[in-house]
Amino acid sequence: MRRAPRFGVWLPPLAPSIVLLGLFVAGPILWCFYASFTNSALSGIAARRPKFVGLDNFTTAFTSPDVAASLWLTVVFVVLSAVVGQNSLGMMLAVFLQHRGKLLRGVVGTVVVAAWVLPEVVAAFAIYAFLNAQGTLNEVLGWFGLSQNWLYTAPMMAVVLANIWRGTAFSMLVYQAALSEVPSDLVEAAQVDGAGPVRRFWHVVLPVIRRTVVTNLMLITLQTLGVFGLIYVLTAGGPDNKTRTLPLLMYEQAFKFGQIGYGTAIALVLLVLGAVFSLVYIRSLKAEV
Amino acid sequence: MRGPRLVVNLVLLAVAVLFVAPLLWLLTASFDTHGSLAAKVPGDFTLANFGQILNWEVGGRPLVNGLLISGGTAIIAVIVAVLAAYPLSRFQLRFRRPFLYTVLFTTGLPVTAIMVPVYGLFVRLSLVDSLWGTTVFLAATALPMAIWMCKNFMDGIPVSLEEAAWVDGASSLQALRSIVLPLMAPGVAVVGIFTFITAWGNFFVPFVLLLDPDKMPASVGIFSFFGQNGLVAYGQLAAYSILYTAPVLALYLVVSRWLGGGFSMAGAVKA
Numbered sequence: 368m369r370r371a372p373r374f375g376v377w378l379p380p381l382a383p384s385i386v387l388l389g390l391f392v393a394g395p396i397l398w399c400f401y402a403s404f405t406n407s408a409l410s411g412i413a414a415r416r417p418k419f420v421g422l423d424n425f426t427t428a429f430t431s432p433d434v435a436a437s438l439w440l441t442v443v444f445v446v447l448s449a450v451v452g453q454n455s456l457g458m459m460l461a462v463f464l465q466h467r468g469k470l471l472r473g474v475v476g477t478v479v480v481a482a483w484v485l486p487e488v489v490a491a492f493a494i495y496a497f498l499n500a501q502g503t504l505n506e507v508l509g510w511f512g513l514s515q516n517w518l519y520t521a522p523m524m525a526v527v528l529a530n531i532w533r534g535t536a537f538s539m540l541v542y543q544a545a546l547s548e549v550p551s552d553l554v555e556a557a558q559v560d561g562a563g564p565v566r567r568f569w570h571v572v573l574p575v576i577r578r579t580v581v582t583n584l585m586l587i588t589l590q591t592l593g594v595f596g597l598i599y600v601l602t603a604g605g606p607d608n609k610t611r612t613l614p615l616l617m618y619e620q621a622f623k624f625g626q627i628g629y630g631t632a633i634a635l636v637l638l639v640l641g642a643v644f645s646l647v648y649i650r651s652l653k654a655e656v
Numbered sequence: 657m658r659g660p661r662l663v664v665n666l667v668l669l670a671v672a673v674l675f676v677a678p679l680l681w682l683l684t685a686s687f688d689t690h691g692s693l694a695a696k697v698p699g700d701f702t703l704a705n706f707g708q709i710l711n712w713e714v715g716g717r718p719l720v721n722g723l724l725i726s727g728g729t730a731i732i733a734v735i736v737a738v739l740a741a742y743p744l745s746r747f748q749l750r751f752r753r754p755f756l757y758t759v760l761f762t763t764g765l766p767v768t769a770i771m772v773p774v775y776g777l778f779v780r781l782s783l784v785d786s787l788w789g790t791t792v793f794l795a796a797t798a799l800p801m802a803i804w805m806c807k808n809f810m811d812g813i814p815v816s817l818e819e820a821a822w823v824d825g826a827s828s829l830q831a832l833r834s835i836v837l838p839l840m841a842p843g844v845a846v847v848g849i850f851t852f853i854t855a856w857g858n859f860f861v862p863f864v865l866l867l868d869p870d871k872m873p874a875s876v877g878i879f880s881f882f883g884q885n886g887l888v889a890y891g892q893l894a895a896y897s898i899l900y901t902a903p904v905l906a907l908y909l910v911v912s913r914w915l916g917g918g919f920s921m922a923g924a925v926k927a
Contacts, residue, residue: 593766
């Protein structure tokens, strides 16, 4: 690596990135903070001359039962589908597949990854058809007389399952990579000392891959916080707003009702929720080290 | 040891069956004259569903738009990211670490959360309903991951090769173009394909930033089709889904053959 050269040498190649990231990523985030204090709207007087309204949007947001309900639904969706579902299932698959034959690894790996490779909307169609009143699941459950329209009777369960189905591959691939780097002599030493498979995993493997677990949790949490298309296709936030997570509420307020300022305040709640989750994960790493 | 082993194998098979079940419908319904919402062996095998989708209005234009947007996104992101990766990989810059950490942090940012202010920005810049605006925005959101991957690929190429060029008086950009780029061509291809796949599947960004149905990429086009006809013509919806999925599936297979699966997740995610 060379010492830092003149300004004119390193800046020009970096400039396009700085401009694009500044304009389209950093700019909008900063504007989030500003616009959430205004009454800016899509049309009408407020669209041309947004007025400063102080904390009105936040007062509305935090006293509104809609936002409180959506915040709760978002936390439920993230915890059940990402933190519990994708993470545990992905880890379980990676561990179970580690010393299996090539055939089983190939089949299970391909099937799980296939759901992940599908574009978001197609994945949503597949789950929509699967859980529909006339869908595949009900054809099977019909033999036992258990068929029902899952998207109406258990909408949150349906979108959680959809997200687990679609996202587990990511965690599985991350953990497969991490497990392959756990020193095998550590595991063998524990085996010689008489530790069973569960204790070997809990006391030897898990501490070694701890950092990967936290990183993976952070990535899938942030991905899941932003899920829109999957829920929008499956339930559109319904029935009776039972699956209206923050992204769907934000879309509805900002683009259907034209309340840009209010929509931005909801976006800010979403960003802050992401930051809170991230801080918890980062702290959990620091606390143990 | 045989007992637990059998149980584990059964669990794995059960998971595989559960994961493949929702996919079956896509395959069976698309080839069935009377496709329904449940997966069953086509009673009346047909290719007509594909034929009905493959006209300019329904399937053609959205796929071409998607190709333009995703292709443009990949090209812009790769060029800009390679340029940025060079000084970050080769020079000791004081802000290098903070810059890289910011980039890494931004890869996790849910783009959904900034779409409302981005829409506001697009209104100000008169970029709403512009294919170019949407493409450049998608490229900007792809940049953090692209810069991060490019920098890692570039770090793997020994500096000693360029030092000879520097001694001969080549500029940094000349060294980048004639020595580094040819060596990291596979890496650049991976970054480009990864960006393309992500943009191809992105639904929310074009859904918000584009208005004219004629400009919509396949991700939105297929959703509109679902809203208008999907509740009747299940076979066509499944056929459209397969048509729309095929390019990313092919690209994914190419990359995973190259890298041995998972987009070399190990290097990308290790903290």
